[in-house]
Amino acid sequence: MTKQTLEHKPSPGLIVLDELDTLVTDRYRLLFAKIDLISRKEGKKIIAITSALKGEGKTTTSSNLAVVSARDFGKRVLLIDGDFKNPSVAKSFGVGQSIGLVNVIAKECLIDDAATEGPVPGLTILTMGKLSPQKNTFQREEGHIWTSNGMKEVLADVQGHYDYIWIDAPPILPLFDMSVISETVDGILMVIRVGETSEAVLSQAVKVLASNKVIGSVLNRSKKKLGSRYQDYGYY
Ligand SMILES: Nc1ncnc2c1ncn2[C@@H]1O[C@H](COP(=O)(O)OP(=O)(O)OP(=O)(O)O)[C@@H](O)[C@H]1O
Numbered sequence: 157m158t159k160q161t162l163e164h165k166p167s168p169g170l171i172v173l174d175e176l177d178t179l180v181t182d183r184y185r186l187l188f189a190k191i192d193l194i195s196r197k198e199g200k201k202i203i204a205i206t207s208a209l210k211g212e213g214k215t216t217t218s219s220n221l222a223v224v225s226a227r228d229f230g231k232r233v234l235l236i237d238g239d240f241k242n243p244s245v246a247k248s249f250g251v252g253q254s255i256g257l258v259n260v261i262a263k264e265c266l267i268d269d270a271a272t273e274g275p276v277p278g279l280t281i282l283t284m285g286k287l288s289p290q291k292n293t294f295q296r297e298e299g300h301i302w303t304s305n306g307m308k309e310v311l312a313d314v315q316g317h318y319d320y321i322w323i324d325a326p327p328i329l330p331l332f333d334m335s336v337i338s339e340t341v342d343g344i345l346m347v348i349r350v351g352e353t354s355e356a357v358l359s360q361a362v363k364v365l366a367s368n369k370v371i372g373s374v375l376n377r378s379k380k381k382l383g384s385r386y387q388d389y390g391y392y
């Protein structure tokens with residue numbers, strides 16, 4: 157695939173990019189290694205990162221996992237922004253959002269034109285992109301990127317080129333029908349903001365997902381301190 161090359165001005169949340177030798181970066185490496193074990197055994201490569209509620213750490217987790225899996229494990233990786241409610245992958249990597257997934261789905265451009273080289277070798281980014289205001293409202297509010305066959309077609313086109321496709325997905329509970337996401341991906345990783353998301357909310361969210369697709373959970377921002385900004389990541 158050919159891709160555009162853009163200058164990156166990543167957000168501070170993309171911590172693994174600059175902090176190669178910190179415990180936090182090691183945590184992401186460990187998280188990826190565990191996911192890799194399960195994924196290779198079960199033949200899963202398209203993995204959506206979601207959470208019960210918004211703001212639990214989906215973009216942070218998917219962006220850092222994308223960097224680590226490409227740079228430190230030599231995987232061919234695509235990170236797709238699938239969160240029509242709050243597309244933030246472009247901001248996370250400090251790249252523009254003028255064209256991306258929605259433009260590909262609307263057949264305004266090819267994936268090659270919309271994809272961007274990531275800041276490390278092996279990583280490609282497909283931001284959400286932007287449509288005209290009229291179309292944009294429809295795409296985002298109705299979750300059209302997921303409910304149309306658009307995402308499925310994009311994934312069918314790209315999956316032969318990558319070892320892992322991470323999708324920064326919308327949160328589960330604000331009413332969107334998640335069954336369509338469960339059907340579209342191979343695996344789902346749940347991000348849980350420790351101490352904020354109650355067990356009741358979490359179990360309500362997990363019920364909505366196809367349970368055979370959930371490959372694990374990331375316990376984000378747990379109390380065990382690992383650094384000044386970031387805390388513990390767990391996986392089970
Ligand atoms: N482990 C962490 N330690 C400290 N701050 C964190 C951690 N994980 C995420 N954050 C911060 O919490 C905020 C929300 O994180 P993020 O954007 O990744 O969540 P999200 O689930 O993608 O949110 P949304 O649903 O709004 O898209 C960001 O400001 C991010 O930098």
Ligand SMILES: [Mg+2]
Nearest residue numbers: 214215242244
């Ligand atoms: Mg997000």
